[in-house]
Every structure is written in structure tokens, then in C-alpha cells.
Amino acid sequence: MLALKNKTNFDWKLKYCKMKPQTQDISLKDLMVELFEENREVIFRHDTPDLKARRLIAFDEFKRTGFPHNKIENWRNTDLKRTLEASYQYYFEPTFRQGIDLQHIFRCDIPHLQTDMISQLNGWFISENGSLKKTRQGVIIGSLAAASQHYPELVSEWLGKLADNTRSGFVALNNAFATDGVFIYVPDNVQVEMPLQMVNIINHDREIFVQNHNLVILGKNSHLQLVQCDDSVDHQRSLVNTVTEVVVGENSILDHYKLQNKNDASTLINTVFFHLERDAKLSTNAITLNGGIIRNENYITLNGEGCDANIMGVYLVDKFQHVDNQVFVDHAKPNCTSNELFKGIVDDHARAVFNGHILVRKDAQKTSAYQNNKNILLTDKATVNSKPFLEIYADDVKCSHGATVGQLDQNAMFYLKSRGIGEVNARMLLMYAFAAEIINDIKIEPLRIRIDDMVKKRLRGELSICEQCVLHCSTMEKPVEFEIDLSKI
Amino acid sequence: MLSIKNLHVNIEGREIIKGLDLEVKAGEVHAIMGPNGTGKSTLASVIAGREGIYEITGGEISFKGKDLLDMPVEDRAREGIFLGFQYPVEIPGVSITNFMRTAINEIRQYKGLEPISAGDFLKKMEEAKNLVGIQSKLTNRSVNEGFSGGEKKKNEIFQMAMLQPELAILDETDSGLDIDALKIVANGVNALKTEANATVVITHYQRLLDYIVPDFVHVLFNGKIVKSGGKELALELEAKGYDWIKEDA
Numbered sequence: 001m002l003a004l005k006n007k008t009n010f011d012w013k014l015k016y017c018k019m020k021p022q023t024q025d026i027s028l029k030d031l032m033v034e035l036f037e038e039n040r041e042v043i044f045r046h047d048t049p050d051l052k053a054r055r056l057i058a059f060d061e062f063k064r065t066g067f068p069h070n071k072i073e074n075w076r077n078t079d080l081k082r083t084l085e086a087s088y089q090y091y092f093e094p095t096f097r098q099g100i101d102l103q104h105i106f107r108c109d110i111p112h113l114q115t116d117m118i119s120q121l122n123g124w125f126i127s128e129n130g131s132l133k134k135t136r137q138g139v140i141i142g143s144l145a146a147a148s149q150h151y152p153e154l155v156s157e158w159l160g161k162l163a164d165n166t167r168s169g170f171v172a173l174n175n176a177f178a179t180d181g182v183f184i185y186v187p188d189n190v191q192v193e194m195p196l197q198m199v200n201i202i203n204h205d206r207e208i209f210v211q212n213h214n215l216v217i218l219g220k221n222s223h224l225q226l227v228q229c230d231d232s233v234d235h236q237r238s239l240v241n242t243v244t245e246v247v248v249g250e251n252s253i254l255d256h257y258k259l260q261n262k263n264d265a266s267t268l269i270n271t272v273f274f275h276l277e278r279d280a281k282l283s284t285n286a287i288t289l290n291g292g293i294i295r296n297e298n299y300i301t302l303n304g305e306g307c308d309a310n311i312m313g314v315y316l317v318d319k320f321q322h323v324d325n326q327v328f329v330d331h332a333k334p335n336c337t338s339n340e341l342f343k344g345i346v347d348d349h350a351r352a353v354f355n356g357h358i359l360v361r362k363d364a365q366k367t368s369a370y371q372n373n374k375n376i377l378l379t380d381k382a383t384v385n386s387k388p389f390l391e392i393y394a395d396d397v398k399c400s401h402g403a404t405v406g407q408l409d410q411n412a413m414f415y416l417k418s419r420g421i422g423e424v425n426a427r428m429l430l431m432y433a434f435a436a437e438i439i440n441d442i443k444i445e446p447l448r449i450r451i452d453d454m455v456k457k458r459l460r461g462e463l464s465i466c467e468q469c470v471l472h473c474s475t476m477e478k479p480v481e482f483e484i485d486l487s488k489i
Numbered sequence: 490m491l492s493i494k495n496l497h498v499n500i501e502g503r504e505i506i507k508g509l510d511l512e513v514k515a516g517e518v519h520a521i522m523g524p525n526g527t528g529k530s531t532l533a534s535v536i537a538g539r540e541g542i543y544e545i546t547g548g549e550i551s552f553k554g555k556d557l558l559d560m561p562v563e564d565r566a567r568e569g570i571f572l573g574f575q576y577p578v579e580i581p582g583v584s585i586t587n588f589m590r591t592a593i594n595e596i597r598q599y600k601g602l603e604p605i606s607a608g609d610f611l612k613k614m615e616e617a618k619n620l621v622g623i624q625s626k627l628t629n630r631s632v633n634e635g636f637s638g639g640e641k642k643k644n645e646i647f648q649m650a651m652l653q654p655e656l657a658i659l660d661e662t663d664s665g666l667d668i669d670a671l672k673i674v675a676n677g678v679n680a681l682k683t684e685a686n687a688t689v690v691i692t693h694y695q696r697l698l699d700y701i702v703p704d705f706v707h708v709l710f711n712g713k714i715v716k717s718g719g720k721e722l723a724l725e726l727e728a729k730g731y732d733w734i735k736e737d738a
Contacts, residue, residue, distance in 0.1 A: 410541070415578040415632075418537050419592040419652060420566035420599070429591065433582025433631075 028084045029066040029169075035090060036176060042092045043179060046145055048152050054160040058175030061165040068168050075168075077353045077385040078295055078324045083267040088209035088239055092179070094124035095204065116141065118182050120200040123212035123240065125180055132183075139192055140185040144215055147183035154185055159215055162245040162273035167299065170269045174243040178213035181242075184226070188219035188249070195225035195444050200242065202266065207237040214244040218252040220277075225255040225444055230268055237265040244272045248280040250304065255443055256284040259451070262291040264319060271297040278304025278333075285442060286313035287451055288323050289458050295324040302329070302336040302364075309338040314438035316458045318347035327371070328357045331364040334394075340371035343438055345431055345459075346382040353385045358399065360392040367397040375405045376434055431459050490515050490687050491536070491656055496548035498528070498535055505531045507712035508548070513656065516684040520698055520723060521691045523709035524731045529691045530575060532709070533660040537572035538562035552656065566592075567599035569655030571648075573662050577641040580632040585644070586614070588632050589651045596652065617650035621677045639670035646677040653681070658689045663697035675700030695727035708734050 036043065036059055044052050067084055068075040118141060119126050125143035127133075132142030132150055140151065148155040165172040182198050202210065218224055232238065248254045254274075262268055268291055274282055286296050300309050315323040329338045344352045356371040375384040388401035408430050416426040435455050442448035491513040498506040505528045513519055523529055535543055536550060538561065550557040557565060580588070593613075594604045605613075614628060621643040633641050642662055649657055659678065663671055678688060678701050690701055698706075698720065706722040707714045708731075715734060716722065726734070 409578075409580075411578045412580045414539055414562065415574070415580065416583075416588070416592075417562040418539075418566055418572050418574075419588070419648060420563055420596040421588075421592050422563045422595055423561075425591055425595065426563075429583050429587070430580070433580065436582050 027066075028088075029062075032090075032173060032177075033063055039092055043177065046148055046179065048148070048156055050156055051148065051159065055176050058160070058165045058172045062169055062172040062176055065166075065169045065172065067173075068170065074326060074355050077351070078293065078322065080267070080293070083239055083293060086207060086237060086239070088237075089204075089206040090209050091122075094126070094180075095122060095208075116194050116196050118142075118184075118196060118198040120182065120198065120212060122202055122204055122208060123178075123180065123200060123210035123242075125182060137190045137192070138187040139190060140183065141196065142183055144181040144183040144213060145179055147185075147215075151183075151185070154217065155183065155215065158217060158245060158247055159213075160245075162247070162275050162299075162301075163213075163243050163271070164273070164299070167271070168297070170241050171243055171271055174211050174213055174241050174271075178211045178243065181212040181214040181244075182216075183214070184216045184224075186218045186222045186224050186252075189221045190219070191223040192225070195227055195447070197227040197229065199229040199231065200240070202232045202236070202238045202240060202262070203234055204236060204238070209239045209241075211241045212243075214242070216244065216246040216254075218246075218248050218254060220250040220252060222249065222252040224253075227257045227259065227444070227447065229259045229261075230270065231259075231261050232263045232266050235263045235265060239267045239269075241269045242271065244270075246272060246274045248274065248276045248282055250277040251279040252277075253281045254283070256282065257442065257444075257447065258284070258286040258288075258296065260286070260288045260291055260294055260296075261454075262294065264290070264292045264321060266291060267293040267295075269295045269297070272299070274298070274300045274309070276300070276302050276304065276307040276309065279306040280304065281308045283310040283441075283443070284312070285310075285438065286315075286325065287438075288313070288315040288317070289454060290317075291321060291323065293322045293324075295326070297326040298328065300327070300329045300338070301332060302338065303332050305333050305335045307333070307336040309336075310441075311338065311340045312438050312441060313342040313344075314435050314455075315342075315344040315346075315352055316435065316455065317344070317350040317352060319350060320348070321350045322353075323351075324353035324355075326355045326357075329359065329369065331358065331360040331367045331369060331394075334363060334365045334367065336364065337368040338370070339368075340373075341438065342373045343375070343434060344373075344384070345376045345378065345434065346384055347378040349379075349381045351383040351385070354387065354403070356388045356401065358390050358392075358401070360390070360394050360397050360399065362393040364394050365396045367394060367399065369397070369399045371401045373403045374434075375403075376431065377405060377407060428456075428459055432456060435459075490553060491689075492549075492551045493536075494549050496532075496535070496550060497546040498531055499544040499546050500531065500542050504546070505712055506535070509709075509713055511707065511714065513687050513689060515655070515687055517705065518682070518688045518690065518701065518703045520701075520703035520706045520720075521689060521709050521714075522693070522695075522706060522723065522726060524735075525693065527709050528712045529693075529709055530660055533572060533575075533658050533689075533691055536565075536658055537570060538565045563595070564599070566652075566654075567596045571652055571654030571657045573642075573645040573649060573657060573659035575661040575664060577633050577636075577645055579634045579636075581634045583632050585628045585630065585632050585647075589614070589648065592648075592652060613651060617647050620650050620680055621646045622673055623647055638665035639667065642666055642670065642674055643677075646674050646681075650677065650681055653686075655686050656689070657681075657686070658691065660691045661693065662690070663692055663694065671697065672700060695723045698723045710734055 131146035134140050163171050313325050317323050325342050342354050346352045354373040358369045360367045371388045373386045384405045386403040388403050390399050413426050493511040496509040703720050708716040
């Protein structure tokens with residue numbers, strides 16, 4: 001049975017804040033700097049000398065830059081002031097809510113979806129079967145902390161190499177602090193049949209700041225389907241800063257999905273660095289259904305000829321929710337294609353931000369790169385900031401970008417209503433149709449069917465966290481019944 | 490069935506329909522003809538309940554004795570009014586099948602009926618498709634998306650066959666059709682004709698009326714019906730043009 005130590009190794013900020021009068025404003029940056037200095041031994045405890053050196057470089061970078069703020073161009077529209085003013089607990093050891101039933105909260109309830117589940121609770125890898133496992137095919141799955149001890153050469157070859165400290169203070173801070181996360185290694189010529197599902201659930205009785213770091217390595221000619229879920233199962237405030245480094249080796253294929261269904265008090269900074277070698281194919285799809293502030297940063301380097309990257313996302317936000325998708329595609333080599341499509345429906349006072357940046361380097365001839373961001377605003381209080389951007393130094397390329405922000409098509413609404421369809425279902429049909437373009441691209445069928453259901457529920461205002469999480473939930477879910485059946489026949 | 494009395498409609502402050510009267514009874518086919526810009530499409534839109542630019546400044550429209558003007562668009566459809574669009578709208582992502590099933594079930598719900606069974610629905614689809622010669626693959630496509638002009642008009646008649654309205658208003662259904670497509674569309678409308686329903690055909694040309702034979706022909710000019718007659722009036726218009734009407738008016 002899993003050892004559940006609720007050992008609070010560090011309860012520093014709470015004490016600290018209690019000691020200081022409210023008016024004396026200590027920034028989270030200063031607190032993190034002091035926290036690092038005072039816990040060096042704990043942080044470095046599993047590090048090889050070069051990992052330790054990388055942490056120190058990252059720490060210096062964080063000290064220099066601090067947390068992002070609105071004066072930085074690509075943070076102009078995402079305000080973290082309230083997130084960074086809150087008090088958090090920071091833990092250097094696994095920590096959970098007392099008496100939590102892990103099997104219960106990680107139970108996957110997608111019918112027919114067989115996945116190999118990798119569970120993280122509050123950013124810490126948890127498993128009943130040891131912290132690392134190696135399958136018959138040689139696939140290694142487990143905790144990054146354990147992997148860095150048992151496979152130091154595999155880990156240190158890539159860890160921190162892709163996650164560029166200068167991208168943002170969050171990346172540097174994560175590189176400096178994070179000691180655990182998920183490690184996945186797929187050797188050459190291995191087709192992993194069952195999708196891998198990494199689930200990070202935040203569930204704690206304190207307001208916590210979580211930093212985890214994942215490393216995914218695919219060798220040559222391999223194939224992996226990876227589902228990355230971020231959920232909360234309560235309404236507690238949290239700040240999660242996740243960095244994932246992904247290597248897709250020569251001629252390998254990675255299908256990657258991000259499912260995000262978090263409470264409105266949560267902030268998630270989810271940064272993924274993809275590195276593609278020659279002829280590698282990447283498809284990544286971010287599905288955001290709920291969350292206080294969700295920022296997805298994707299850095300994709302096409303580092304060999306013949307690479308193909310599909311970067312997609314769909315977001316459905318309302319109330320005061322905020323979603324921000326940042327995509328940077330680096331066409332470093334010739335003959336690669338990249339295609340970005342992000343679509344969102346923004347309701348109430350919610351805000352959606354999209355920044356797409358495609359860099360085509362001088363030698364990257366015959367590049368095809370497209371980016372598109374389409375939005376529907378349902379109210380005049382909802383906001384979209386969309387900035388597609390191309391930076392091209394090669395002369396023989398095909399590139400395009402576009403962004404649209406609009407309301408539901410009134411001609412289409414009239415057309416639907418003129419056939420007897422009422423306002424509610426007419427809106428539903430149009431909103432669902434808008435999102436379906438992204439959902440239909442999900443290649444794991446049980447997952448697609450499930451997400452399809454989730455989106456319908458979300459559009460009907462019936463989906464919330466706690467009662468219904470994306471892939472698992474604390475209560476048995478009732479079957480979804482629709483007045484109208486939207487499934488295609 | 491449909492009764493319009495002294496209807497006045499403005500668009501952006503300009504009077505387009507200036508006191509129009511029309512009576513349509515069950516079992517009748519009416520043709521409304523007239524030069525461009527005389528208010529034909531405005532009349533169709535106002536009956537169907539289009540909001541936005543149309544301002545009804547006077548008169549009344551009733552359908553089966555119920556006041557239409559206070560009725561939302563969807564309720565007019567549920568009561569049995571169907572508008573065949575001059576320019577059918579493309580709706581990417583919504584399949585024709587879902588569209589029709591949703592529409593039929595909402596109409597049934599309005600009438601206090603159970604949702605249609607899958608078997609009945611598929612049977613109905615087959616019949617309607619055959620009526621207008623729609624290939625089955627079309628029905629799995631998004632509504633009107635990428636359809637040719639002829640396919641869009643056939644799709645309107647397909648929807649009419651699915652919904653079986655009591656009153657169909659076909660707004661320039663013949664525009665943009667070649668003669669083969671025109672025959673298919675007209676045959677579809679004729680096949681759906683019963684003693685219990687009525688059709689109002691709005692057209693610029695007499696051509697369609699060779700295939701859909703009207704009981705009454707009305708000439709709409711300058712926002713009013715200035716002349717009404719039998720089907721021979723359409724032939725007279727074809728031969729003499731609209732100028733003599735304008736002079737009379």
C-alpha cells in the first residue's frame with residue numbers, strides 16, 4: 001500500500017506571513033529566493049553534479065528576471081498580480097490531504113479507454129507499484145526523481161536542455177526548484193499500444209504552490225499517445241507551474257493531448273518544450289474546459305528535415321476565467337510543416353489570449369507554416385487578445401496567419417430557428433459545431449467520445465469541477481442525456 | 490390560413506411594404522411576382538419572422554387565426570410555416586441529419602409529441618432524399634457547406650419534405666437553377682402538395698410557373714399588390730413585361 005506521509009517539511013511562508021504585518025509587502029519572488037537558499041540541501045539531494053549546476057544557473061536567472069509581469073510583451077494580457085499576491089504553502093516532500101482515498105480520485109471513468117495511468121498528486125509522482133517500471137518493450141515509466149538516480153545518463157542528457165530559462169521566470173523557477181514529476185522513456189522502434197495518461201490532481205487542505213517537471217523521451221521510429229491531464233477536485237486556491245520536456249526522435253510519432261479542468265481559484269502555468277528530430281511527427285491538442293488562469297506555453301523546435309507539427313487547442317471559458325495559449329514554432333531546418341489552429345468560445349467576463357509566433361530560420365527553405373485563431377464572443381464583456389505573428393528569414397516558404405473574433409452567426413441562427421429550433425438549441429448547435437473541428441481530431445476514440453460529451457455538457461453549463469472531472473471523478477457520473485442528440489450519424 | 494391585412498414594413502426608416510393585403514387558404518398555390526426591389530423578399534422574411542432590420546409599422550398577419558407578429562421565429566416554424574431561402578445559409582460543422590432531427594423533435598415537442606424514433610426518422614430521410622434526388626452522402630455533410638447553387642435549393646425542398654409545413658413560402662427558389670434542377674425542385678414541391686397545405690411561390694420569372702402551376706398570381710409593385718389574377722396573369726407578364734403594371738400603378 002502506498003505510504004502516505006503527510007509530513008510538512010516546510011511551512012515557511014505561513015509562519016513568515018503571520019510574523020509580518022500586512023502592510024509590509026514581501027513579494028513571492030523574494031520568498032522563493034529565500035526558500036531556495038534555505039533549502040538547498042533538500043533540493044539538491046538527488047542531483048548529479050551537472051544537474052546541480054543547471055539548477056544554480058536557473059536560480060540565478062530567476063533571481064534576475066523574477067515572475068513575469070504585464071510589461072513583458074507576451075504577458076501583456078495575462079495579469080498574475082492576484083495569483084502572485086496570494087499566500088501559498090510550498091512543500092519539498094510529497095504532501096496530501098489527510099485520509100484521502102487515492103484509488104477513488106484517480107479512478108478513470110472513460111468507458112473503454114484503456115490507458116496506463118501515471119498519477120501525480122499535488123505534483124508528486126505516486127504509485128503502488130514502485131516509483132519506476134520497465135515494460136517488456138523496454139519502456140520506462142515512473143518518477144523523475146527515481147529516474148535521475150537509476151538512469152542518470154538518460155535523464156541528464158535532456159533534463160533542462162530544452163527548458164530554456166530565458167523563456168520566462170516560471171521556467172527558470174521550475175528548473176531551479178522542481179525535484180519530481182513524470183519520466184517516460186520509449187526506446188527506438190517501439191510502438192506503445194496503450195495510451196499513457198499523466199494526471200496531475202491538486203487536492204490539498206492548504207493553498208499550495210506546486211512545481212513539477214516531466215521528461216518524455218521517444219527514440220527513433222517509435223510511437224506514443226500521451227494524455228496530460230490537469231485537474232482539481234476541490235475549490236482550494238493553488239498555483240501550479242509545470243514544465244514538460246519532450247524529445248521526439250527521428251521518424252517517431254507523438255500524439256499529445258492536454259485536458260484541463262480546474263477550479264476557478266487555480267492558476268496553471270503549463271509549459272511544454274517539444275524537440276523534433278528528422279521526419280518526426282507531433283500532434284498536440286490542448287482542451288481547456290475550466291480554470292481560473294490557465295496559461296499554456298508551447299515551444300516547438302523542428303530540428304530536422306521532414307518534421308510535421310500540428311498544434312491545436314480549444315477553450316471554453318466563462319465567468320472570470322482566463323485562458324492563454326502561447327505557441328512558438330521554430331522552423332530550424334528545411335522541408336518542415338507546422339499547422340496551428342486554436343478555437344475558443346468566450347462567455348461572460350472571461351478572457352482568452354492567443355500569441356502565435358512562427359520563426360522560419362534562414363536555412364529553413366520549403367517551410368509550410370500556418371496559424372489560425374478563431375474566437376466566438378458570447379457577451380460584450382468577454383475579451384479576446386489574439387496575436388498571430390510570423391518571423392521569416394527564408395525566401396522559399398509558404399506561411400499564413402489569421403485571427404477572427406466574432407459572435408454567433410446571426411444568419412445561421414435565423415436559418416436554424418426558421419426550421420423550428422429554439423434559441424437554446426440553435427446556440428448549442430452552432431457552438432458545438434465550432435468546437436467540433438478540434439475535437440474531431442482527437443485520435444484516441446474513447447477519449448474523443450468522452451471529450452465530445454464533456455464539451456456538450458460544458459456548453460450546456462452542466463460541467464463543473466468536483467462533480468465531474470475530465471477523466472475521473474469523486475462521484476459516479478450520471479449518463480448524459482441530451483434533449484437533442486448531437487452525435488453524427 | 491394566412492391572412493395579411495394592410496401590412497406596412499420599414500427598413501432603416503424607408504417604407505418598403507406600403508399597405509399589403511393577402512389571403513391564402515389551405516390547398517391553394519399563390520405566386521407573387523414583381524420587379525426587383527419591390528418588397529417580395531421583405532414580405533417572405535417578415536412572414537417567417539426575421540428580426541433586425543425589419544420594422545413593422547402597421548397592419549397585421551395572422552396564421553390559422555393566431556397573431557404571427559408577436560410570435561418568435563421558431564414558434565412560427567413549429568406552427569407550420571416554412572421559408573425556402575433565396576440564399577440558403579452555410580453552417581459548417583452542423584450535419585444536415587442533426588439539423589433535421591433537432592428541428593423535427595423540437596416541432597414535435599411543441600405539439601406535445603414524443604421524439605421521432607430512429608427508424609421513422611431514417612425512413613423519412615430516405616423518402617425526402619429520393620424526392621429531390623439528393624445523394625445520401627450529402628446528408629452527412631455540413632448544412633449547405635460547399636454546396637452548389639442547385640444543391641442548396643434542392644436541400645431547401647428536402648427540408649420542406651422533412652418538416653411537412655402547412656404553409657411553404659418559397660423565396661426565389663428558381664434563381665440560379667438550370668432547367669433540370671428547376672424541374673426537380675418543382676416536382677418536389679408538387680409532390681408535397683395536399684388539400685391541407687398551401688404554397689406561396691415568390692419569383693421574378695414566369696419560368697418556374699410552367700412547373701408549379703399557381704391558382705392565383707399577384708403582382709407586387711412599390712410595396713403593394715397592384716394586380717391579382719389567375720395563372721394567365723403570369724403569361725401576360727411574361728409577354729408584356731412589368732412596365733404596363735407600373736403605368737397602371
